[in-house]
Amino acid sequence: MAGFLQQVIEGLGAGAIYASLALALVLIHRFTGIVNFAQGELAMFSTYVAWQFTAAGLPFWAALPLTLAVSFAGGMLIERVVIRPVEGAPELTVVIVTVGLFIFVNAAAGWIWSFLIKDFPNPFPVGAVEAGGLTVSHSTLGVLAVVGAVMGLLYLLFRHTKVGLGMRAVAADPVSARLVGVRVGRTLALGWGLAATVGAVSGVLVAPLLFLEPNMMGGVLIYAFAAATLGGFDSPGGAVVGGLVVGVAETLAGAYVGFVGSDLKVGVPLAVILCVLLLRPQGLFGRAAVERA
Amino acid sequence: MSGPAETAGEPMTAEKSETVGKPVAAGPAAGRRGALVRAVTAHRGRLAVAALLAVACYLPFQLVPFHVFQLTMVLVYAVALLGLNLLVGHAGQISLGHGAFFAVGAYGTAIMIDRWDAPHLATLPVAAAAAFALGLAFGLPAVRLHGLYLALVTLAIAVFLVPLLKRFESVTGGSMGLTLGKPAPPAWTGLAEDQWLYFLALAVAVVTFLLARGLLRSRVGRALHAVRDDEAAAEVMGVRLSFHKTLAFAWSAMFAGAAGSVYTWVIGFVSPDSFSVTLSITLLAGIVVGGLGSLAGPLLGGLFVMFVPSISQDVNEAAPGVVFGLLIIAVMYVAPAGLAGLAARLARSTMRILRKG
Numbered sequence: 001m002a003g004f005l006q007q008v009i010e011g012l013g014a015g016a017i018y019a020s021l022a023l024a025l026v027l028i029h030r031f032t033g034i035v036n037f038a039q040g041e042l043a044m045f046s047t048y049v050a051w052q053f054t055a056a057g058l059p060f061w062a063a064l065p066l067t068l069a070v071s072f073a074g075g076m077l078i079e080r081v082v083i084r085p086v087e088g089a090p091e092l093t094v095v096i097v098t099v100g101l102f103i104f105v106n107a108a109a110g111w112i113w114s115f116l117i118k119d120f121p122n123p124f125p126v127g128a129v130e131a132g133g134l135t136v137s138h139s140t141l142g143v144l145a146v147v148g149a150v151m152g153l154l155y156l157l158f159r160h161t162k163v164g165l166g167m168r169a170v171a172a173d174p175v176s177a178r179l180v181g182v183r184v185g186r187t188l189a190l191g192w193g194l195a196a197t198v199g200a201v202s203g204v205l206v207a208p209l210l211f212l213e214p215n216m217m218g219g220v221l222i223y224a225f226a227a228a229t230l231g232g233f234d235s236p237g238g239a240v241v242g243g244l245v246v247g248v249a250e251t252l253a254g255a256y257v258g259f260v261g262s263d264l265k266v267g268v269p270l271a272v273i274l275c276v277l278l279l280r281p282q283g284l285f286g287r288a289a290v291e292r293a
Numbered sequence: 294m295s296g297p298a299e300t301a302g303e304p305m306t307a308e309k310s311e312t313v314g315k316p317v318a319a320g321p322a323a324g325r326r327g328a329l330v331r332a333v334t335a336h337r338g339r340l341a342v343a344a345l346l347a348v349a350c351y352l353p354f355q356l357v358p359f360h361v362f363q364l365t366m367v368l369v370y371a372v373a374l375l376g377l378n379l380l381v382g383h384a385g386q387i388s389l390g391h392g393a394f395f396a397v398g399a400y401g402t403a404i405m406i407d408r409w410d411a412p413h414l415a416t417l418p419v420a421a422a423a424a425f426a427l428g429l430a431f432g433l434p435a436v437r438l439h440g441l442y443l444a445l446v447t448l449a450i451a452v453f454l455v456p457l458l459k460r461f462e463s464v465t466g467g468s469m470g471l472t473l474g475k476p477a478p479p480a481w482t483g484l485a486e487d488q489w490l491y492f493l494a495l496a497v498a499v500v501t502f503l504l505a506r507g508l509l510r511s512r513v514g515r516a517l518h519a520v521r522d523d524e525a526a527a528e529v530m531g532v533r534l535s536f537h538k539t540l541a542f543a544w545s546a547m548f549a550g551a552a553g554s555v556y557t558w559v560i561g562f563v564s565p566d567s568f569s570v571t572l573s574i575t576l577l578a579g580i581v582v583g584g585l586g587s588l589a590g591p592l593l594g595g596l597f598v599m600f601v602p603s604i605s606q607d608v609n610e611a612a613p614g615v616v617f618g619l620l621i622i623a624v625m626y627v628a629p630a631g632l633a634g635l636a637a638r639l640a641r642s643t644m645r646i647l648r649k650g
Contacts, residue, residue: 035441037389037448085626093625095387095444096581100621103574107614115610218570222452225445263456270449277434277442 002133007255008248013140015247016147017206021217021224022231022239023151024199029233030171031191034083034094038101039199040221042078044214045105046071046200047207048113051120060123064204068197075196076189083192084185109214120207143205150201151240154194167191219266223250226269229276232286241284246272330647337644349495358487362559363599365487368494369556371595372501374580376548378594379505381577382586383514384541385521390447392572393454394424394546396563398553403471403563404464413476417497417554424550425543432542443542451573458565470564473557490559497555501548506588508544517541549576575602578617582624584633593632 021043028036036042049070053063078101086097124142128135158164169177170187178184202224203217210216227246231238250268253260260267276283333340353361377391401420405411411419431446458465465471478489508514516537519527528534557563575598583594602613609615624631 035444037444082622089625090385091441092381092385092387093629095441096577097622097625099389099574099577100581100618100625102618103578103614103621104618107611107618110611111609111615219452222449225449229442229445263460264453266456267453270446270453273442273445273449274431274434277446281442 006134007251009134009136009140011248011251012244013137013143013247014251015227015244016143017202017209017243018220018223018227018247019240019243020147020150020198020202020205021220022227022243023154023236024195024202025224025228026231026233026236026239027191027195027198029228030236031167031188032083032087033091034098035233036195037095037098037221038105039195040217040224041102041105041109042071042075042196043199043203043220044217045109046074046196047120047203047212047216048109050200050204051113051118051207051212054121060121064123067204068200071196071200072193075193078196079189079192087188106214113214115214118212120204120212122208123204139208146201146205147240150198151236154198154236157194163190222266222269223247226272228283229273230283232283234287235283235285238283238285334644334648337640346499350492353488353491358485361487361491365491365494365559367592367595367599368491368498369552369559369595370576370579370598371591372494372498372555373549373552373576374583374591374594374598375501375505376545376552377576377580378545378583378585378587378591379508379517379548380541380545381580382584382590383509383521384517384538386538386542387441387444387577388447388542388545388573389444389570389577390449390451390454390573391545391549391576392568392570392574393447393450394428394549395553395556395572395576396454396458396568397424397427397546398550399557399563399568400458400465400553401550402554402557403473406473406557407466407471408464413558414493416557417551420554421547421551424553425547428543428546429539432539432546447573448570451570455565455569458568465565466563468565470562470567472562475561476558493558494555497551501551502588505548513537513540575617578621580631581621582617582631584631584636585629587630587633587637589633589636590631593636597632 021040024039024043025036028034028039046067050060050063050067053066054060058066082097082101083094086094122139124139126138128137129141130136156164158168166177166182167187167190169180169182170184170191174184177187202220206220207216223246224243227242228239229242230245231240231242246269249272250265253268254262254265352364356364373391373395376394377388380386380388380391398420401423402413402416405416405419406413431450432443434446459468461467475486475490476493478484478486482489484492509517516527516532519530519532520534520537524534579594579598580590581594582597583592584590601616605612605616628634630637
């Protein structure tokens with residue numbers, strides 16, 4: 001039993017990271033109806049920015065806010081430069097543009113920092129907390145705490161600030177929002193900036209567990225997609241729950257289903273996506289879309 | 294080297310575009326010269342394909358084996374892109390995992406040859422059928438819904454494939470892959486191995502192009518275009534959305550599988566790392582840049598996928614990715630019909646100048 005709970009805790013740690021990337025995906029989807037296939041690569045790029053700051057001698061906790069600021073600005077810039085021209089274009093066009101962005105950002109990181117693996121400093125102290133026969137490492141606790149804090153801040157932003165109110169208005173109905181004086185363009189850019197920031201958090205958290213290299217986020221992106229599909233692409237809370245569920249499911253499948261093992265774990269998100277699409281396509285917390293022609 | 298293919302690309306697209314009739318009707322040019330121009334204009338599609346085929350049959354006798362090999366790979370990619378074009382360009386659905394179906398074809402052929410000593414040519418239909426069946430299985434849940442989910446599912450398949458191939462080591466050879474013999478040219482042809490492989494690939498490419506053309510001109514093709522242009526309107530007109538979308542996905546998987554099969558003949562080696570997500574994304578880049586929704590697009594895309602990386606790799610290891618990424622975005626902004634669209638535009642203005650002169 002203790003072994004099982006131990007696996008669940010490990011899964012929650014991994015799931016929190018998936019949740020934060022899924023949250024970034026859901027944020028953009030809610031505001032713009034776009035699924036950003038480049039989200040993982042943007043997070044990877046942010047992680048390299050953080051690495052560059054630490055390599056320049058900054059302590060991690062000083063590099064983090066700088067990285068988040070750079071990511072926020074970068075996200076807004078990308079919305080303005082890359083996404084704005086195809087706003088309102090058919091979904092196919094937008095998806096292809098984000099895939100183009102995916103390839104470009106991936107290659108650009110490889111060009112700047114090379115494809116060699118880099119070590120990323122672990123921001124949390126080595127060691128673990130032991131309680132009731134369970135061992136929870138500091139880094140798992142740290143990851144959970146950071147992701148929890150990000151969720152809390154986003155909640156406060158959306159529920160209790162004027163900017164957040166405007167953002168919710170744009171997500172609900174851009175035309176009406178514009179009529180009541182919300183600057184829709186700026187709000188969309190803000191949404192991309194926020195998503196890039198949240199994504200950057202996931203990148204920085206996952207880098208010490210994996211290794212920092214340009215293809216680092218490819219696998220994580222699949223888990224985040226599964227999480228967002230499970231939770232519902234228009235539900236931030238759902239993304240978090242979905243991320244945790246996918247993380248736990250992945251860890252348990254790896255540990256207890258002999259056939260899956262550690263190498264086939266990446267089949268779990270595929271299975272999750274397929275199951276959700278067959279059983280409840282709108283996800284656990286999403287609303288079924290009603291289409292009007 | 295890309296010269297002949299590009300000249301062929303122009304009229305092939307022009308042929309299918311709706312403006313074909315106009316220049317002939319509008320050109321009041323008199324005399325034999327005018328008649329000749331009119332005849333050329335009216336049959337330019339066929340003439341161009343004939344010229345292209347003639348050049349394609351002539352080239353392997355003029356080039357060094359390595360260049361023949363490169364052209365063979367262009368044909369292999371063109372067949373895969375043909376399938377992707379059917380799905381993305383004609384049915385308006387998106388796949389980020391076509392490399393996986395390519396891999397199914399490649400591994401299917403490799404395993405058949407490795408285990409049962411199957412004759413090379415016999416493996417292609419089986420491999421293509423396997424890819425078709427898999428496409429059907431994964432298409433069913435994915436295309437019932439919003440187009441976006443197909444992109445998600447296919448991406449997940451592409452990511453899952455590599456560890457899966459590595460896992461079943463006894464069948465797939467694991468990370469080491471499988472090494473196989475290449476099909477030997479029959480003695481009566483007098484061809485060298487590279488030339489024989491080239492002609493095999495050319496034959497497969499011609500057959501699949503004819504197949505795709507027939508498909509698109511049938512009622513199925515019109516149904517796909519209706520789905521792409523407006524799903525709701527198509528449904529109202531009596532097009533069964535999920536049926537056609539699923540079938541389009543399965544067909545396009547089949548073409549990718551056929552291309553994979555030829556890939557194994559040509560390379561004589563398969564390993565999991567050749568079929569990573571990068572391949573799927575490269576294929577998507579190829580068809581977008583080559584030209585979505587045109588018959589010439591896959592060929593131009595094949596040339597692009599084959600030669601742009603090998604040229605730009607000299608600059609930097611990451612240069613192909615940078616070029617691919619920027620070009621995809623640029624094409625979507627300024628030339629949604631890709632290279633084939635640009636070529637068709639060029640052909641039209643050439644024709645105009647010809648008529649006036």
